[in-house]
Amino acid sequence: MYRRIKGTRDILPDEVGKRRVLEQEAIRLFEAYNYLPIITPVFEQTELFVRGIGEASEIVQKEMYTFEDRGGRSLTLRPEGTAPVVRAYIENNLMEMRHPLKLYYIMPMYRYERPQKGRLREFWQIGIEVFGAPGPDVDAEVIFLMVEYFRRLGIENINTYINTIGCRQCRPAYIEKLKEYLSDHLDELCDDCRFRYSRNPLRVFDCKEEGCAAVLAGAPFITDNVCSSCKDHFKGLMDFLENMNVDFEINKKLVRGFDYYEKTTFEVTSELLGAQNAIGGGGRYDPLVKDCGGPDIPGIGFAIGVERLLLQLEEEGLIPETDLSPVAFVVFTGDDMAVRAHEIYLSLAQSGIKAEYDYAHRSLKAQFKQANRQKARYAVIVAPEELAQNAVKIRDMETGEETLVPVKEVSDRLKAMMEEVN
């Protein structure tokens, strides 16, 4: 018996249907705002993520699926979509396509994390990335789109947090200040945070350990220590958000786990999901395109975790309905009817009516049982007596009512019947 790899899931037909509904809603929203779709490869050069996400980040340190291919190259299954989309943007000269350029994606991601509720090793993200727009109006639009998407799905029990984490001009001085503060409390920090202290002190704010949280209560926050340009940007963002009626709170601890962020960071968290409560997050990454070898073009984006979104919808009783049942099940009275029955089944499917047929040529009774099990709305009964007049019976499986219909008209009649019941 083979089993799926730990941290992965089989997404079965019913769930695929539900996901499609979520994806369609996202596509409708993003395309209305002139975002274009993009899909990048599942794996990339490892170096892209090391440079892009940051050598000292948790993801690069502990969570990447990195392997050598047969040509001796180090490759990594993408742990996130931003660095790959930036790589594609530069490599394909997409700045020449449109400027600014707004993109969206729906792609699986891979992180070697400890699996638990809401945390997988293969998970999907719905995300957007905007290139070439430096102002806070775009930050506000991007945050609005995430919140608006959740609103359209009916989600209520969530909170939106924003923060500014400064830029390369103002952050170094703050980091010194933070390190100075933390240096007096090193023995109160967890092992991870002592590592963060030396490699990436800002990330100490991500820690959930009680001891570390207690230390941080007295720490200086980046939010209060940014330069005037970052401060103005943050103020501008809040003005736009207020004008757009987006509810938000400032969370001074929201530093996020990627080195590429500058200025704006944001996250939407659930009130219902427990430990893994971030449904979506994002931020501005102005230096990233240049850091990856492209021109000096700013960027901002977010990603939503599809599996967490599904958990949230489940908690709120909002899971979309899916219908896996065929509209018409073609049943027939014996082997001599099989060819005609199969032909009718094909013509129904060809005309766009979801149809089914019994490949096993079981008894009529067994075929009806199948039709019932699959919850077919109608049975199309192919029998010699009716066929002699070039007709079949359509049985309404709910009411039991039967109608004699010329073979040529079966599709049209079924379509009309479906319209009537819908």
Ligand code: HAM
């Ligand atoms: P992130 O916060 O790492 O950001 O991931 C975004 C979302 O993906 C999370 O809020 C969560 O819902 C989901 N997610 C993350 N890890 C897992 C996991 N192990 N299992 C299930 N779901 C997970 C990014 O990835 C950035 N690239 C977002 C971004 C786009 N920033 C700018 N542009």
